Amino acid sequence: MGLSSLLWAIWYILPAYVANGSPVLVGGGRPIDGGRTWRDGKRLLGDGKTWRGFFGGVLFGTLTGLIQYFLTPGFYGSLKIALELAFLLSLGALLGDLIGSFFKRRANLPRGAPAIGLDQLGFLLSALAFAYPVKTLPSGQLLFVLIVTPFIHWGANYFAYRMGWKSVPW
Numbered sequence: 001m002g003l004s005s006l007l008w009a010i011w012y013i014l015p016a017y018v019a020n021g022s023p024v025l026v027g028g029g030r031p032i033d034g035g036r037t038w039r040d041g042k043r044l045l046g047d048g049k050t051w052r053g054f055f056g057g058v059l060f061g062t063l064t065g066l067i068q069y070f071l072t073p074g075f076y077g078s079l080k081i082a083l084e085l086a087f088l089l090s091l092g093a094l095l096g097d098l099i100g101s102f103f104k105r106r107a108n109l110p111r112g113a114p115a116i117g118l119d120q121l122g123f124l125l126s127a128l129a130f131a132y133p134v135k136t137l138p139s140g141q142l143l144f145v146l147i148v149t150p151f152i153h154w155g156a157n158y159f160a161y162r163m164g165w166k167s168v169p170w
């Protein structure tokens with residue numbers, strides 16, 4: 001596998017990264033669970049999952065696809081495919097992130113506590129599954145994305161922490 005196919009793999013998944021990362025900057029306000037608790041008495045999702053973060057993430061992730069199309073139209077074939085792909089990657093990433101938080105709360109982990117594996121790959125697997133019907137990657141490139149995403153996730157979170165955007169470096 002050449003360097004260019006590895007870079008195309010990152011290019012493919014980029015909207016999911018933007019969708020997953022942008023809530024740190026645009027999130028806040030009313031939590032999606034509205035403060036409600038599950039039968040275990042713990043929060044359904046917690047204060048870290050807000051409507052603004054969710055829709056802001058979907059919006060910025062989808063806009064990423066728009067920019068990508070104008071930079072590399074040949075990779076997508078049509079604007080419709082580029083936008084559908086970016087939207088599904090973004091929606092999948094954010095829904096996967098919500099599911100992850102649901103399980104973190106069930107495991108008695110407070111908002112913001114790390115869950116190694118789930119935090120780095122939950123959003124990714126969900127994004128890949130949602131996008132699959134529109135456009136996917138050859139299995140070698142999918143494997144590469146699965147391997148590098150945890151490192152990119154840690155790097156991006158550490159950067160956001162150093163920038164003062166979040167209070168923990170994970």
Ligand code: CTP
Nearest residue numbers: 023024027028048049050053054101111112113
């Ligand atoms: N965020 C948001 N809405 C979302 C997802 C994230 O507002 N749907 C914002 C919150 O400010 C959140 C931050 O982005 O604290 C970082 O996201 P994440 O690490 O996914 O949330 P955590 O705070 O770690 O919460 P959890 O323990 O539930 O994962």
Ligand code: MG
Nearest residue numbers: 112113119170
């Ligand atoms: Mg977190």
